Amino acid sequence: MAYTAKDIKILSPEEILEFDFALTEHFIKEYFKPKDFIQRGMEATRLCGLCPRQFFEARYLKGDKTIPVPAEFIIISRELQKAAHQNK
Numbered sequence: 750m751a752y753t754a755k756d757i758k759i760l761s762p763e764e765i766l767e768f769d770f771a772l773t774e775h776f777i778k779e780y781f782k783p784k785d786f787i788q789r790g791m792e793a794t795r796l797c798g799l800c801p802r803q804f805f806e807a808r809y810l811k812g813d814k815t816i817p818v819p820a821e822f823i824i825i826s827r828e829l830q831k832a833a834h835q836n837k
Contacts, residue, residue, distance in 0.1 A: 772801055780810045785833065793825040 765771045769791055776787045794805040797819055808816040
């Protein structure tokens, strides 16, 4: 199968942010938070089946404490943090 110029799609800035790697970099630059913190938060959010913008960004980066934190998010976050410290 051959690819042509028609097969290439230029993504808009909003479409690019649908990818976690791009959204992570955006959060780092926007909120001046450590990369490890944001990566773990994004991973825990995805593993819980939550939307990073609706949950992680709103609760942990913008500081909206009215958003409830699911118990499984806390457990997953702790496990990810333990694993990160063991790998250092």
